[in-house]
Amino acid sequence: MNRIARTFFSLVSLTVFSLSLYGAGNGLPYEFKYGGKVYKGYEGTIDGTLKVSVVRAEHPEFDQSEYTVWFENVGDRPSKVLEDVYALKTTFKGSSPVLRGCLGDHVNYYTQYSRDLLKEDVTFTSTEGRATHIVFPYFDLVHGNSGTRIALGWAGTWEAKFSAKGKVTTVTAQTNLGLKGVLLPGEKIRTGLVVMMDYESRDENVSVNKWRAWFMKHNLPKADAQGNELQPFCTTCFASDTGLPNTDGSISETYYTWQRTLSYLVREDFIPDFRWFDAGWYSDPAGNSVPFDGNWWATTGSWELDPVKWPDNTFRESNEACHALGMKVLVWFEPERVTDVPNLCRNYGYKSEWGIETPHCITSNIGDPECLAWTLGRITRMMEMNDVDLYREDNNSDPAAAWKILDSRDEEKYGLPRQGINENKCIQGHYALWDGILDFCRRHGKCTFLDSCASGGGRNDIESLRRSIPFMRSDYDRTTIPMRLQQSAGFNKWVPFHGSSTKETVGQLDRSSVAPDLYITRASLLPVWNAGAAFTHNTKLDMDVYRRNRSIWKANSHLLVKDFFELTPWHGCDDTSLWTVFAYNDPQTCEGILLGFRGETCEAGTCTVKLPFVRTDADYTISDDDTDVVRTVSGKELSDGIELHLDSPRSSLLWHIRIVEK
Numbered sequence: 001m002n003r004i005a006r007t008f009f010s011l012v013s014l015t016v017f018s019l020s021l022y023g024a025g026n027g028l029p030y031e032f033k034y035g036g037k038v039y040k041g042y043e044g045t046i047d048g049t050l051k052v053s054v055v056r057a058e059h060p061e062f063d064q065s066e067y068t069v070w071f072e073n074v075g076d077r078p079s080k081v082l083e084d085v086y087a088l089k090t091t092f093k094g095s096s097p098v099l100r101g102c103l104g105d106h107v108n109y110y111t112q113y114s115r116d117l118l119k120e121d122v123t124f125t126s127t128e129g130r131a132t133h134i135v136f137p138y139f140d141l142v143h144g145n146s147g148t149r150i151a152l153g154w155a156g157t158w159e160a161k162f163s164a165k166g167k168v169t170t171v172t173a174q175t176n177l178g179l180k181g182v183l184l185p186g187e188k189i190r191t192g193l194v195v196m197m198d199y200e201s202r203d204e205n206v207s208v209n210k211w212r213a214w215f216m217k218h219n220l221p222k223a224d225a226q227g228n229e230l231q232p233f234c235t236t237c238f239a240s241d242t243g244l245p246n247t248d249g250s251i252s253e254t255y256y257t258w259q260r261t262l263s264y265l266v267r268e269d270f271i272p273d274f275r276w277f278d279a280g281w282y283s284d285p286a287g288n289s290v291p292f293d294g295n296w297w298a299t300t301g302s303w304e305l306d307p308v309k310w311p312d313n314t315f316r317e318s319n320e321a322c323h324a325l326g327m328k329v330l331v332w333f334e335p336e337r338v339t340d341v342p343n344l345c346r347n348y349g350y351k352s353e354w355g356i357e358t359p360h361c362i363t364s365n366i367g368d369p370e371c372l373a374w375t376l377g378r379i380t381r382m383m384e385m386n387d388v389d390l391y392r393e394d395n396n397s398d399p400a401a402a403w404k405i406l407d408s409r410d411e412e413k414y415g416l417p418r419q420g421i422n423e424n425k426c427i428q429g430h431y432a433l434w435d436g437i438l439d440f441c442r443r444h445g446k447c448t449f450l451d452s453c454a455s456g457g458g459r460n461d462i463e464s465l466r467r468s469i470p471f472m473r474s475d476y477d478r479t480t481i482p483m484r485l486q487q488s489a490g491f492n493k494w495v496p497f498h499g500s501s502t503k504e505t506v507g508q509l510d511r512s513s514v515a516p517d518l519y520i521t522r523a524s525l526l527p528v529w530n531a532g533a534a535f536t537h538n539t540k541l542d543m544d545v546y547r548r549n550r551s552i553w554k555a556n557s558h559l560l561v562k563d564f565f566e567l568t569p570w571h572g573c574d575d576t577s578l579w580t581v582f583a584y585n586d587p588q589t590c591e592g593i594l595l596g597f598r599g600e601t602c603e604a605g606t607c608t609v610k611l612p613f614v615r616t617d618a619d620y621t622i623s624d625d626d627t628d629v630v631r632t633v634s635g636k637e638l639s640d641g642i643e644l645h646l647d648s649p650r651s652s653l654l655w656h657i658r659i660v661e662k
Contacts, residue, residue, distance in 0.1 A: 028054060029090035030069050030191065035080035040089075049075035050082070050183070062214040063198040068153075069191040073183035081417055083180040087152065087191035088173040094144025097169040099162050100204060102490030104136040105457030105474045109483060110490035112570045117164035125159045127177060128398035129423070130458030137192075137461055138494045140207050143169055146200050149211050151494075153463025154192025156427045157400060176427070179420030181407070189424040193463045204493075205612050209563040209587075212496045216561055219466055220497055221449035225442040230449065230497060232527040232557035233273035234550065235330070235471065236265070239280075240511075243537045244292040252280030252292050255314035262321060264536050268543045270550065272531065274390070275322045276471075277331045281315075282306055285343035297396065301338035301364075302348055303378040305386070316386045323387070330390035330451055330471075331383070335375045335433065337397045338364045350374065356402035363402035366433055367425030376436045383437075384444065391437050392451035392471065395458060399426065434467045460495065470498040471528050477501055478508040481523045482573035485580045485597060488526070492564045492582075499528025502549070513538060515545035518626075521552055522595050522652045527560045529553045552625075552654070556593055562586040567594075567609040576600040579607040581644065583657075587613070590659035598646040606645050611638040611657070618659050625654040632660060 031040045034050055045051045051074045056067040069087065073079045097117040102110045104126075115122050124135040131137060137152035139160065144167070152158055154175035161172045175192030183189065199210050223230045241264075242257040265271055284290055284299035289308035305315055319329045341362060344350035354371040355362045366372045379391065406422035434450055441448055452459050452468035456475035459468075473491050477484040478501040491498065502524040503512045511534065516524070531550065533541055567581040576599040585592030592613065598605070614620060614635040623630045633642065638657075646653060 031086045031089045033084040066195040072188040079183040092143045092169045097164045098142040100140040104132045121163040129400035132460040133458035149197040151195040151462040181418040234529040235274040236272040237276040251278045254309040258318045285340035328389035334394045358401040361397040366429035380440045390447040395454035486573040521549040559584040585613040592657040594655040596653045600650045614638045623656040
């Protein structure tokens with residue numbers, strides 16, 4: 001193991017947060033079986049071989065606590081079998097238990113649920129290796145007149161079970177499913193991070209906004225090495241403006257396309273905070289240029305700039321031009337999936353044993369310290385040579401099948417059970433890769449957060465989101481506004497800082513020839529605002545409308561990370577006959593906004609909503625963005641219910657709500 005790999009595998013056993021180690025007898029609700037014996041909340045060393053330790057943190061002002069359990073072989077021989085590891089196994093007391101939450105991305109699109117646990121047991125299982133792709137490891141358990149929010153921080157496989165009998169609810173959660181193996185001398189594995197937050201109420205608004213406030217203060221990564229807080233920002237991808245064909249919507253750029261786009265954005269006073277440089281920029285593993293209409297997906301792995309698309313120093317020059325205008329640059333990578341291993345080995349120093357071939361792809365074994373160091377080196381080299389500010393990671397494959405192959409190889413090599421060990425090593429390696437990139441960024445004055453993506457929203461577990469934010473929470477809300485509103489209703493309750501598309505089309509990669517109207521723009525108001533268009537190639541584009549849309553976002557962006565309220569009953573994107581109403585409110589300044597949407601087929605011209613965040617003993621001004629009419633309304637009236645009115649389907653309103661100072 002070389003120095004870089006040793007450094008980052010040691011870093012993964014720590015965190016960048018203020019955590020402390022607690023002694024034996026900690027009473028934490030984890031459990032495991034070792035050598036056939038069950039241990040509950042144990043910390044110490046068993047049989048001189050297996051050392052069990054806990055990393056724990058608390059934020060009492062939020063009634064929040066968390067822990068991760070580590071298992072290390074400190075002996076000189078293989079350990080006994082470690083199995084049945086429960087990161088969480090506990091009970092909660094209280095009548096009428098209900099489980100609330102949302103499902104994951106992909107086929108579920110953050111669909112919300114509420115389950116009566118006295119009527120049914122509930123189990124969620126994620127087996128493919130992208131933790132939030134279909135189900136979501138975030139849970140809101142109501143029990144009695146209080147509740148507990150639970151989140152699992154593990155980027156791989158997991159399962160959570162909830163059952164109730166009378167006034168007792170049992171919760172069990174496993175990360176790294178199927179773990180049943182021995183640890184070799186010096187080997188170290190871990191559970192997922194378990195985060196819990198208590199709250200007093202059955203009101204979901206109390207639960208949601210206590211969590212959002214904690215998340216913003218203690219879970220969101222910092223903007224830079226100086227520790228500045230992340231502020232809402234906007235991005236633009238020049239690739240939509242190349243005019244070049246591509247199998248995936250013209251995502252490749254080249255040295256002769258960027259200047260035209262940048263000059264246009266300067267002329268139109270539309271400079272974003274980030275230039276988004278997406279896939280297709282690299283040569284294939286054989287060193288060949290990938291045609292614009294070629295297959296960017298099937299040519300990953302070299303992380304070397306395509307010398308035809310970007311000869312000499314042209315990409316760095318384009319980034320320096322962006323920097324001169326105050327823009328930062330993010331670049332897309334996909335490190336866990338490789339192609340054409342023989343040529344990667346021949347041309348870039350990759351080793352054939354690192355590439356694990358499954359029926360659908362080749363997964364790179366970043367659980368191998370040497371492979372991790374190679375991958376980290378390729379990424380940071382590209383970022384340093386080209387003055388890149390931020391790393392965007394994608395993962396368009398399910399890695400679980402590769403982990404099982406590695407386990408089988410280990411069992412054949414050692415003649416010992418090794419089920420699940422390689423998932424653990426690869427997830428540790430993944431977090432370590434991110435920590436290594438962030439360390440590089442801190443030392444070089446770059447962004448100290450990452451952009452998390454895995455075919456959309458597949459890698460948004462709570463520990464990943466301590467290093468990253470989802471610039472795009474899903475690939476699927478690159479389509480209709482009903483889909484976007486459905487996703488906002490669920491995702492906002494767990495992840496305050498994220499983004500979506502800002503267009504509306506039938507297909508994900510369809511082009512829109514017009515700038516988004518108010519209905520689209522208001523539905524797209526999130527802390528990350530991703531504006532994309534064929535700026536110079538679309539003669540119908542109205543930049544006055546785009547500037548208006550950006551002004552709306554800027555005027556309200558500071559509120560989008562504050563308290564969030566879903567004011568109408570949840571409905572899915574397949575039902576456009578209803579109203580959808582959200583509100584955001586800053587409890588410190590008593591400033592808020594209300595966003596109302598009358599669905600595309602909604603016959604009702606009015607909708608009455610109650611504002612739960614107002615003071616009933618105060619008055620408020622309501623300013624309508626469409627009419628500029630300002631009126632004063634009592635907090636009691638807003639709390640009891642106020643009527644919204646829109647003349648036609650597929651229309652929206654935006655109200656600014658401010659307390660009247662006395």
